[in-house]
Amino acid sequence: xxxxxxxxxxxxxxxxxxxxxxxxxxxxxxxxxxxxxxxxxxxxxxxxxxxxxxxxxxxxxxxxxxxxxxxxxxxxxxxxxxxxxxxxxxxxxxxxxxxxxxxxxxxxxxxxxxxxxxxxxxxxxxxxxxxxxxxxxxxxxxxxxxxxxxxxxxxxxxxxxxxxxxxxxxxxxxxxxxxxxxxxxxxxxxxxxxxxxxxxxxxxxxxxxxxxxxxxx
Amino acid sequence: xxxxxxxxxxxxxxxxxxxxxxxxxxxxxxxxxxxxxxxxxxxxxxxxxxxxxxxxxxxxxxxxxxxxxxxxxxxxxxxxxxxxxxxxxxxxxxxxxxxxxxxxxxxxxxxxxxxxxxxxxxxxxxxxxxxxxxxxxxxxxxxxxxxxxxxxxxxxxxxxxxxxxxxxxxxxxxxxxxxxxxxxxxxxxxxxxxxxxxxxxxxxxxxxxxxxxxxxxxxxxxxxxxxxx
Numbered sequence: 036x037x038x039x040x041x042x043x044x045x046x047x048x049x050x051x052x053x054x055x056x057x058x059x060x061x062x063x064x065x066x067x068x069x070x071x072x073x074x075x076x077x078x079x080x081x082x083x084x085x086x087x088x089x090x091x092x093x094x095x096x097x098x099x100x101x102x103x104x105x106x107x108x109x110x111x112x113x114x115x116x117x118x119x120x121x122x123x124x125x126x127x128x129x130x131x132x133x134x135x136x137x138x139x140x141x142x143x144x145x146x147x148x149x150x151x152x153x154x155x156x157x158x159x160x161x162x163x164x165x166x167x168x169x170x171x172x173x174x175x176x177x178x179x180x181x182x183x184x185x186x187x188x189x190x191x192x193x194x195x196x197x198x199x200x201x202x203x204x205x206x207x208x209x210x211x212x213x214x215x216x217x218x219x220x221x222x223x224x225x226x227x228x229x230x231x232x233x234x235x236x237x238x239x240x241x242x243x244x245x246x247x248x249x250x251x252x
Numbered sequence: 253x254x255x256x257x258x259x260x261x262x263x264x265x266x267x268x269x270x271x272x273x274x275x276x277x278x279x280x281x282x283x284x285x286x287x288x289x290x291x292x293x294x295x296x297x298x299x300x301x302x303x304x305x306x307x308x309x310x311x312x313x314x315x316x317x318x319x320x321x322x323x324x325x326x327x328x329x330x331x332x333x334x335x336x337x338x339x340x341x342x343x344x345x346x347x348x349x350x351x352x353x354x355x356x357x358x359x360x361x362x363x364x365x366x367x368x369x370x371x372x373x374x375x376x377x378x379x380x381x382x383x384x385x386x387x388x389x390x391x392x393x394x395x396x397x398x399x400x401x402x403x404x405x406x407x408x409x410x411x412x413x414x415x416x417x418x419x420x421x422x423x424x425x426x427x428x429x430x431x432x433x434x435x436x437x438x439x440x441x442x443x444x445x446x447x448x449x450x451x452x453x454x455x456x457x458x459x460x461x462x463x464x465x466x467x468x469x470x471x472x473x474x475x476x477x478x479x480x481x
Binding site: 101102104110117128 | 268269273277283284287288299301302
């Protein structure tokens with residue numbers, strides 16, 4: 036049976052919505068929940084992860100014929116850890132303050148299952164161009180999802196967005212939203228919205244949907 | 253019923269695995285060393301600038317600083333190389349001693365908390381405070397960096413020495429929020445008890461270690477190296 040050809044655009048777009056790593060695949064929850072207490076932290080972590088996804092995907096794809104199957108996991112982790120170390124140095128070179136804000140979570144990008152998952156499931160089986168598109172799509176999807184969680188948590192938990200006050204004096208902030216448990220609440224709220232939209236889309240695509248609606252009305 | 257036929261997989265040679273792992277290891281090591289080499293100077297500059305800004309923030313009267321350390325006899329001398337926990341003497345515009353800035357660290361709730369604080373020789377008190385490194389819980393432990401009533405402790409936290417000048421006259425301690433009655437007590441934060449207690453302990457430890465030597469030697473200290481402007 037011939038495999039369906041996926042266009043390069045689809046390769047990129049799938050990470051944004053259909054296979055979004057956070058809201059659909061529910062991968063990379065450690066940084067998604069831990070570092071998304073402010074919008075800027077979420078954005079910085081998303082961009083750092085995107086860079087690692089891109090570079091790890093490219094390297095794994097280029098070396099895919101060189102890495103034996105039995106040694107693939109240790110090789111992928113070694114490559115991912117290298118790019119995470121590079122990102123760590125780069126962030127320190129850009130801003131010590133930003134590095135302070137992201138704390139230990141930069142190093143934890145190594146164990147983000149999203150990156151290992153894409154290296155194993157996609158980059159090791161496709162050419163570098165496709166691997167880059169997949170990494171970029173997944174990275175952007177991850178960053179956008181983290182940003183949405185971060186915005187919700189910062190507005191409700193601190194009453195600010197990018198440090199700018201959003202509410203008049205006297206607004207009682209929901210401190211729980213900037214705590215680790217707030218990550219779960221924010222994630223649950225967004226999952227509810229995303230699943231509701233997907234359900235509507237699925238219903239609309241069902242054959243006979245229009246007919247059923249006509250009968251109901 | 254047909255039994256499943258075992259599929260024979262081609263075995264990878266040890267040489268292929270050795271070549272792949274060593275090759276990738278060498279590639280990764282080279283990349284890390286290259287990036288480290290390219291960023292090391294910038295990172296060192298950023299760290300120095302961050303520390304310098306922090307020193308200026310906690311002791312705004314200082315126009316220049318000299319890093320100091322203690323020799324084998326405990327006498328204050330100019331540091332020849334940067335210390336892990338640096339201590340500075342700050343000098344004003346006329347070259348007068350404006351105060352000392354001490355770095356200290358201790359265990360918080362999640363990890364080590366590193367702080368920088370200023371000591372005024374004139375007032376014998378801690379007059380400035382900043383958290384340099386902390387991984388405390390967002391929204392709880394990290395309140396020690398932003399909570400106004402907590403930071404107000406360090407406008408004049410009593411740190412005078414005993415009559416002999418060998419130790420603090422009163423240990424610096426953190427008390428529960430709203431129960432501060434003495435000038436050497438740190439008014440804690442409800443909801444950040446462990447971190448605010450840790451800050452009191454860190455200040456007590458850093459001051460006990462450094463203030464006797466600073467009070468004894470700093471006024472007559474002659475820096476042998478140029479001051480950092």
